[in-house]
Structure formats: C-alpha cells, structure tokens
Amino acid sequence: MVKVNGLFRAFSFQRTREQLLMLEREISALRSELKALAMTDELTGIANKRALSHRLRHEVVRARRHGEPLSVLFIDLDNFKSVNDLFGHARGDAVLVSVAQTLMQSFRQTDLLARVGGDEFVALLPSTGIESAVTVAEKVVEELRSTREAIPRIDSRTPLTASVGAAALGKDGDDGGLHLVREADKAMYRAKAMGGDGVVTASPSENKRSSNGHGSNHNGAADGGGHGVHVGIGREEGSE
Known part of the structure; x- marks a missing residue:
C-alpha cells in the first residue's frame, strides 16, 4: 500500500508539473499576443x-x-x-x-x-x-x-x-x-x-x-x- 501511495503521489506530482508548464506556455503566448496587440493599429492591422x-x-x-x-x-x-x-x-x-x-x-x-x-x-x-x-x-x-x-x-x-x-x-x-x-x-x-x-x-x-x-x-x-x-x-x- 505504501508503494502504491508513493507511485500515486509521484504521478500526481508529474501531472501537476506538466500542467504548470502548459500554463506557463499559455501565459507566455498570451503575453506575446498582448504585446503584439499593443503595437498594432486595431483598424488597419499595421503598426501604431x-x-x-x-x-x-x-x-x-x-x-x-x-x-x-x-x-x-x-x-x-x-x-x-x-x-x-x-x-x-x-x-x-x-x-x-x-x-x-x-x-x-x-x-x-x-x-x-x-x-x-x-x-x-x-x-x-x-x-x-x-x-x-x-x-x-x-x-x-x-x-x-x-x-x-x-x-x-x-x-x-x-x-x-x-x-x-x-x-x-x-x-x-x-x-x-x-x-x-x-x-x-x-x-x-x-x-x-x-x-x-x-x-x-x-x-x-x-x-x-x-x-x-x-x-x-x-x-x-x-x-x-x-x-x-x-x-x-x-x-x-x-x-x-
């Protein structure tokens, strides 16, 4: 039982780590998108x-x-x-x-x-x-x-x-x-x-x-x- 619990905790930790990495990538992409929008004219799509x-x-x-x-x-x-x-x-x-x-x-x-x-x-x-x-x-x-x-x-x-x-x-x-x-x-x-x-x-x-x-x-x-x-x-x- 102890071994099973250990494996479960390890699996949960790995899953949480992957979720955090995915969240970081999403946040980074969102920041890049917001930065691009901040530099772009909303109407024409060229620089502002x-x-x-x-x-x-x-x-x-x-x-x-x-x-x-x-x-x-x-x-x-x-x-x-x-x-x-x-x-x-x-x-x-x-x-x-x-x-x-x-x-x-x-x-x-x-x-x-x-x-x-x-x-x-x-x-x-x-x-x-x-x-x-x-x-x-x-x-x-x-x-x-x-x-x-x-x-x-x-x-x-x-x-x-x-x-x-x-x-x-x-x-x-x-x-x-x-x-x-x-x-x-x-x-x-x-x-x-x-x-x-x-x-x-x-x-x-x-x-x-x-x-x-x-x-x-x-x-x-x-x-x-x-x-x-x-x-x-x-x-x-x-x-x-």
Missing part, C-alpha cells in the same frame, strides 16, 4: 504610434552609431474628412484599411509603416537618405492616385491623394527621433498649403515645386540634405 516610437528610438541610436542615414515620411490624406461627412465612419474606415494595404506595397520589409492618427501615417525608412526617401514618397503619391478608392465630393468623385512630408536625420536632436517626425509633419503641411497631392522635404531655406520625380532609388544610399522640393503630379514648376 507606440510601435513607431519604440522602433524610432532604436533606429536613431543605430543610425548615429554606424553613421547611416535615416528618413521619415509623414503621410496625410487630402480632403479625407468628406468621406466621413458624406458617407459615415464605416465607409471612412474601409477607405483607411484600403489605404494602409496600398501604402504597404511601397515599402521594404525593413521599413515600418504606422498609423498615428485618423488619416495620418508615418513611414520609418532605415538606411535611407533624403533623396531616396523622396523617391519612395513619390511612389506613395502615385500609388494612392491610381488606387480604386476615391474621395467623394458633393458634385463628383476625385482620385484619392495625399500630402507627404519627408525628413532625414541630422546631427542635432537627442529626443529619440521625435524631432524627425515633427520636421516631416511640418513639411507635410507645407505640401498641403501648396495644393496637396505631392511631396515636400523638410528644409527652412527653400520650397520649390517640380512636376517630375528624382532619379534616386530607395536603396539605402547615404544621400543627404533636405531640398524643400514639392513634387505635385502633373503640375507645372513654380515657386510657392
């Missing part, structure tokens, strides 16, 4: 503002340590408010999901695209200087204009367009890259002031408008310096 902030700090440190370029694009849809006003938020949400899917096609796996506001997106481009960033931004503008989605107006439907601000990491600033996002945000508003549907780089000195893109590629080349160029598709050259 928290994920952007976390990755941005890491990329700024890496860029400064290795002397590599780092750029940010701030993307804001033009006249998006009319979608919600005329067709309701459900339709607006559907457009945002479609936009996120379209935008993702313009970026590499090493880039990060995050939704940071209602119709605002930020793209983080590691190992990418300003010239290459502008090329990517031009692609974003073109892709959105050619998408099947459209911005409803009272009298017609117009192509879905966006204003994009581009900024590259400079030597100054030690706030985890927040200044980089702010500079791209300011450039985006300048793009809107110039009619939208285009790209403006962060530069306080000039804001020239051109109708064609640059010849650079999104290949991580260490091109530098903001140019303040507005690229409006199909627009004539001129000053702001």
Whole structure:
C-alpha cells in the first residue's frame, strides 16, 4: 500500500508539473499576443504610434552609431474628412484599411509603416537618405492616385491623394527621433498649403515645386540634405 501511495503521489506530482508548464506556455503566448496587440493599429492591422516610437528610438541610436542615414515620411490624406461627412465612419474606415494595404506595397520589409492618427501615417525608412526617401514618397503619391478608392465630393468623385512630408536625420536632436517626425509633419503641411497631392522635404531655406520625380532609388544610399522640393503630379514648376 505504501508503494502504491508513493507511485500515486509521484504521478500526481508529474501531472501537476506538466500542467504548470502548459500554463506557463499559455501565459507566455498570451503575453506575446498582448504585446503584439499593443503595437498594432486595431483598424488597419499595421503598426501604431507606440510601435513607431519604440522602433524610432532604436533606429536613431543605430543610425548615429554606424553613421547611416535615416528618413521619415509623414503621410496625410487630402480632403479625407468628406468621406466621413458624406458617407459615415464605416465607409471612412474601409477607405483607411484600403489605404494602409496600398501604402504597404511601397515599402521594404525593413521599413515600418504606422498609423498615428485618423488619416495620418508615418513611414520609418532605415538606411535611407533624403533623396531616396523622396523617391519612395513619390511612389506613395502615385500609388494612392491610381488606387480604386476615391474621395467623394458633393458634385463628383476625385482620385484619392495625399500630402507627404519627408525628413532625414541630422546631427542635432537627442529626443529619440521625435524631432524627425515633427520636421516631416511640418513639411507635410507645407505640401498641403501648396495644393496637396505631392511631396515636400523638410528644409527652412527653400520650397520649390517640380512636376517630375528624382532619379534616386530607395536603396539605402547615404544621400543627404533636405531640398524643400514639392513634387505635385502633373503640375507645372513654380515657386510657392
């Protein structure tokens, strides 16, 4: 009887141990899932503002340590408010999901695209200087204009367009890259002031408008310096 009781206790202990290990694995998986959810935009499924902030700090440190370029694009849809006003938020949400899917096609796996506001997106481009960033931004503008989605107006439907601000990491600033996002945000508003549907780089000195893109590629080349160029598709050259 003593031997049987001992075997029973050993069996019970082993079973309890296995149950505890299983519970630990379930808790670990749940934590990973919750962490992923905390970094994901609930509507579009792409990264959210928290994920952007976390990755941005890491990329700024890496860029400064290795002397590599780092750029940010701030993307804001033009006249998006009319979608919600005329067709309701459900339709607006559907457009945002479609936009996120379209935008993702313009970026590499090493880039990060995050939704940071209602119709605002930020793209983080590691190992990418300003010239290459502008090329990517031009692609974003073109892709959105050619998408099947459209911005409803009272009298017609117009192509879905966006204003994009581009900024590259400079030597100054030690706030985890927040200044980089702010500079791209300011450039985006300048793009809107110039009619939208285009790209403006962060530069306080000039804001020239051109109708064609640059010849650079999104290949991580260490091109530098903001140019303040507005690229409006199909627009004539001129000053702001």
